[in-house]
Amino acid sequence: MRVAFTKMQGLGNDFVVIDTISQSLSLTASQVRRIADRRLGIGCDQVLLVAPPPSPEVDFGYRIFNADGGEVEQCGNGARCFARFVREQGLTGKERLQVQTAGGVIRLHLETDKQVTVDMGVPRFAPDEIPFKADHEADSYLLEFDKQRVEIGAVSMGNPHCVLRVAAIDAAPIACWGPILERHPRFPQRVNVGFVEVISPGHIRLRVYERGAGETPACGTGACAAMVIGRRRGWLSEQVNVDLPGGRLGIHWAGEGRSVWMTGPAETVFEGAIEL
Numbered sequence: 001m002r003v004a005f006t007k008m009q010g011l012g013n014d015f016v017v018i019d020t021i022s023q024s025l026s027l028t029a030s031q032v033r034r035i036a037d038r039r040l041g042i043g044c045d046q047v048l049l050v051a052p053p054p055s056p057e058v059d060f061g062y063r064i065f066n067a068d069g070g071e072v073e074q075c076g077n078g079a080r081c082f083a084r085f086v087r088e089q090g091l092t093g094k095e096r097l098q099v100q101t102a103g104g105v106i107r108l109h110l111e112t113d114k115q116v117t118v119d120m121g122v123p124r125f126a127p128d129e130i131p132f133k134a135d136h137e138a139d140s141y142l143l144e145f146d147k148q149r150v151e152i153g154a155v156s157m158g159n160p161h162c163v164l165r166v167a168a169i170d171a172a173p174i175a176c177w178g179p180i181l182e183r184h185p186r187f188p189q190r191v192n193v194g195f196v197e198v199i200s201p202g203h204i205r206l207r208v209y210e211r212g213a214g215e216t217p218a219c220g221t222g223a224c225a226a227m228v229i230g231r232r233r234g235w236l237s238e239q240v241n242v243d244l245p246g247g248r249l250g251i252h253w254a255g256e257g258r259s260v261w262m263t264g265p266a267e268t269v270f271e272g273a274i275e276l
């Protein structure tokens with residue numbers, strides 16, 4: 001089967017985007033892994049499917065698959081690329097879109113300056129909504145592994161995140177701790193692992209070891225997760241610049257029960273077709 005795709009990226013977090021409205025198809029986990037393979041396939045962190053709207057309330061369905069083939073609930077950098085894709089492909093003339101993901105409905109706004117703003121929804125801190133094994137909800141938790149004991153925050157942005165504060169992001173033990181924490185038994189669906197350095201109340205540096213993809217140059221939901229956890233801990237203000245290795249995202253959160261807003265770039269790299 002010959003499948004048309006568009007390669008896109010948001011701050012270096014890269015995606016293969018496939019329109020499954022114009023070409024009706026579904027992908028197996030092994031097909032996703034082949035597409036994502038940087039030697040045997042196209043190469044990407046996630047595969048994103050543009051799908052017909054599952055209900056009249058939304059404009060599109062939006063499905064997300066990690067490079068390991070697993071389908072997940074949310075992808076923030078991917079959402080910005082999704083918005084640019086559906087406009088560039090002529091699938092919509094709208095500038096404000098509502099799309100359904102497995103993690104809930106998100107709202108995309110194509111800005112005039114080529115940036116995209118996304119309403120990423122309301123963060124959920126209840127352990128069973130993350131999911132995270134804990135006796136009760138708290139602003140921080142102690143996690144033990146390999147004779148280490150670390151303090152984390154935990155939150156769902158539709159997908160699960162844990163966040164650790166570090167003194168210096170460049171020295172953070174991401175390659176060692178990332179894969180261990182990703183699969184920590186207290187996260188039954190595994191977890192995205194953020195390492196955050198607080199520069200000031202309005203500025204953080206962040207690196208993310210992503211569930212199902214490893215360390216990526218940027219993680220949109222990870223930036224939202226680090227900001228809301230930092231804000232609940234009293235470290236951060238309502239508007240924060242998040243500097244990731246791939247670049248900067250602007251995150252705004254007015255507080256409990258409110259949506260998190262993310263603004264950043266999205267770019268098309270090339271178009272092609274692959275035989276599956």
Ligand SMILES: N[C@H](CCC[C@H](N)C(=O)O)C(=O)O
Pocket residue numbers: 013045046064066072073074075076077078159160192210211212213216218219220221222
């Ligand atoms: N690895 C994530 C999905 C992609 C998230 C990230 N690329 C983003 O921009 O939010 C997960 O397993 O939940």
